[in-house]
Amino acid sequence: xxxxxxxxxxxxxxxxxxxxxxxxxxxxxxxxxxxxxxxxxxxxxxxxxxxxxxxxxxxxxxxxxxxxxxxxxxxxxxxxxxxxxxxxxxxxxxxxxxxxxxxxxxxxxxxxxxxxxxxxxxxxxxxxxxxxxxxxxxxxxxxxxxxxxxxxxxxxxxxxxxxxxxxxxxxxxxxxxxxxxxxxxxxxxxxxxxxxxxxxxxxxxxx
Amino acid sequence: xxxxxxxxxxxxxxxxxxxxxxxxxxxxxxxxxxxxxxxxxxxxxxxxxxxxxxxxxxxxxxxxxxxxxxxxxxxxxxxxxxxxxxxxxxxxxxxxxxxxxxxxxxxxxxxxxxxxxxxxxxxxxxxxxxxxxxxxxxxxxxxxxxxxxxxxxxxxxxxxxxxxxxxxxxxxxxxxxxxxxxxxxxxxxxxxxxxxxxxxxxxxxxxxxxxxxxxxxxxxxxxxxxxxxxxxxxxxxxxxxxxxxxxxxxxxxxxxxxxxxxxxxxxxxxxxxxxxxxxxxxxxxxxxxxxxxxxxxxxxxxxxxxxxxxxxxxxxxxxxxxxxxxxxxxxxxxxxxxxxxxxxxxxxxxxxxxxxxxxxxxxxxxxxxxxxx
Numbered sequence: 235x236x237x238x239x240x241x242x243x244x245x246x247x248x249x250x251x252x253x254x255x256x257x258x259x260x261x262x263x264x265x266x267x268x269x270x271x272x273x274x275x276x277x278x279x280x281x282x283x284x285x286x287x288x289x290x291x292x293x294x295x296x297x298x299x300x301x302x303x304x305x306x307x308x309x310x311x312x313x314x315x316x317x318x319x320x321x322x323x324x325x326x327x328x329x330x331x332x333x334x335x336x337x338x339x340x341x342x343x344x345x346x347x348x349x350x351x352x353x354x355x356x357x358x359x360x361x362x363x364x365x366x367x368x369x370x371x372x373x374x375x376x377x378x379x380x381x382x383x384x385x386x387x388x389x390x391x392x393x394x395x396x397x398x399x400x401x402x403x404x405x406x407x408x409x410x411x412x413x414x415x416x417x418x419x420x421x422x423x424x425x426x427x428x429x430x431x432x433x434x435x436x437x438x439x440x441x
Numbered sequence: 442x443x444x445x446x447x448x449x450x451x452x453x454x455x456x457x458x459x460x461x462x463x464x465x466x467x468x469x470x471x472x473x474x475x476x477x478x479x480x481x482x483x484x485x486x487x488x489x490x491x492x493x494x495x496x497x498x499x500x501x502x503x504x505x506x507x508x509x510x511x512x513x514x515x516x517x518x519x520x521x522x523x524x525x526x527x528x529x530x531x532x533x534x535x536x537x538x539x540x541x542x543x544x545x546x547x548x549x550x551x552x553x554x555x556x557x558x559x560x561x562x563x564x565x566x567x568x569x570x571x572x573x574x575x576x577x578x579x580x581x582x583x584x585x586x587x588x589x590x591x592x593x594x595x596x597x598x599x600x601x602x603x604x605x606x607x608x609x610x611x612x613x614x615x616x617x618x619x620x621x622x623x624x625x626x627x628x629x630x631x632x633x634x635x636x637x638x639x640x641x642x643x644x645x646x647x648x649x650x651x652x653x654x655x656x657x658x659x660x661x662x663x664x665x666x667x668x669x670x671x672x673x674x675x676x677x678x679x680x681x682x683x684x685x686x687x688x689x690x691x692x693x694x695x696x697x698x699x700x701x702x703x704x705x706x707x708x709x710x711x712x713x714x715x716x717x718x719x720x721x722x723x724x725x726x727x728x729x730x731x732x733x734x735x736x737x738x739x740x741x742x743x744x745x746x747x748x749x750x751x752x753x754x755x756x757x758x759x760x761x762x763x764x765x766x767x768x769x770x771x772x773x774x775x776x777x778x779x780x781x782x783x784x785x786x787x788x789x790x791x792x793x794x795x796x797x798x799x800x801x802x803x804x805x806x807x808x809x810x811x812x813x814x
Contacts, residue, residue: 255770258773259769259773261773262769262772263769265500265502266497266500268503269503270503270504271503272504272505
């Protein structure tokens with residue numbers, strides 16, 4: 235009898251395995267009907283988030299050649315070429331450059347720049363055929379970034395965090411659909427309203 | 442039922458003989474035609490399969506897959522072929538040149554030889570030999586020798602391991618495969634593929650062998666997957682452990698032979714599954730019944746051409762259902778370990794296929810009308 239019992243268990247195991255394989259295949263088959271979430275890169279591009287740290291933008295006229303950017307840079311990357319002009323009693327900036335082949339895009343320089351002459355852009359397509367082309371001087375760094383949303387050849391797609399609640403596919407979103415949660419300006423308006431109400435209350439208490 | 446359907450060979454040879462050629466010359470002129478056609482058809486089938494594999498894999502992973510080379514990426518197999526043809530043929534410095542070259546050929550040739558007996562219609566096969574199924578099994582058994590040769594001749598530890606695994610796997614799954622096929626042979630009283638299909642074509646879908654051989658069908662599918670080295674059983678080329686197994690050192694046209702051979706093998710296994718269990722070229726409802734209902738005589742030439750076309754389409758549809766299942770399984774199941782593989786083959790499939798064979802024999806004795814008398 236124990237032999238028959240073992241046979242029974244064995245057959246049961248086999249059927250259970252077959253059932254699980256069937257369930258697994260069902261899952262895979264179900265996935266086949268879903269729309270690909272692929273962003274087809276040169277034709278479709280994701281819109282970088284507002285905190286995206288891309289290529290650094292530089293404004294020559296604002297720079298006071300203080301070299302703080304060099305000091306806060308983890309690898310002392312920016313090259314600031316200046317000389318003291320005794321007539322003006324000021325530092326005169328000759329050239330400014332950052333090698334984006336070495337830059338780690340931490341944006342510390344942007345964070346510490348006293349005159350805000352540095353800023354981060356949403357440019358990330360920096361590929362070149364020669365690594366020396368990545369060494370941007372002040373003119374190259376002064377170029378305005380191109381926007382994905384303004385390129386007529388590109389379909390801009392929203393990143394995952396900017397999709398409405400429950401949506402995982404950025405394609406074919408209905409017009410005017412908002413992302414999940416509150417937008418920054420809404421939070422700001424709420425905070426202002428709350429502050430105003432508090433002040434009003436305090437005023438009323440004083441009177 | 443003896444000579445239903447069109448006989449292209451007879452027509453071609455009589456036409457040539459009417460032109461004044463001898464019978465032997467006419468036959469010699471006829472012979473290369475179906476062979477060429479079959480090689481082209483098998484290669485085309487492989488190309489379609491590689492494209493399908495990419496597309497279905499992409500769909501299963503919610504990707505798009507090839508979409509730039511031609512509409513829906515249909516030119517990808519051609520690009521693949523051209524790439525493999527133009528690549529340098531590398532011979533590793535310490536490899537055995539004879540074994541290294543002979544290996545892929547020995548893997549590739551048996552598969553294409555097996556296509557000789559695959560029927561697409563009453564007379565739409567190259568040779569209706571009386572030992573058809575036996576020929577299939579015997580010829581495909583040559584493959585492990587080629588795998589072992591290429592694994593040994595590459596002078597690479599991964600290749601050697603892959604070759605050994607391939608040989609072990611092919612040999613251990615050949616037995617359940619042959620035994621499940623034997624049960625079908627038992628029911629149809631013959632080894633020829635045409636006879637097996639004709640035996641199933643009486644009542645359309647109801648008389649297909651799947652209903653009488655469900656266990657055999659499942660065993661056949663599992664062993665065929667193992668024989669073709671597809672994913673739950675792709676140990677010989679397990680890329681995470683063995684780089685590419687016995688294919689590691691190969692490039693260019695020799696690699697293409699392996700590639701072509703493996704896909705042609707899958708197509709062959711699917712075609713055989715269709716022939717043995719899904720009624721081959723027969724439609725869901727027998728064509729004869731449809732013709733009788735529509736009042737068309739059976740020797741109507743248009744009916745015969747239509748029936749032949751339908752037969753080819755039905756065979757391919759049935760084969761591609763199995764190919765689709767194989768691709769779906771690829772993205773469902775993880776790879777088994779070598780001990781699990783041999784466990785499944787020797788401790789499960791082999792006893793079950795023996796039981797299936799005995800059961801079939803018993804049922805044949807008990808109910809000769811249903812199980813072939």
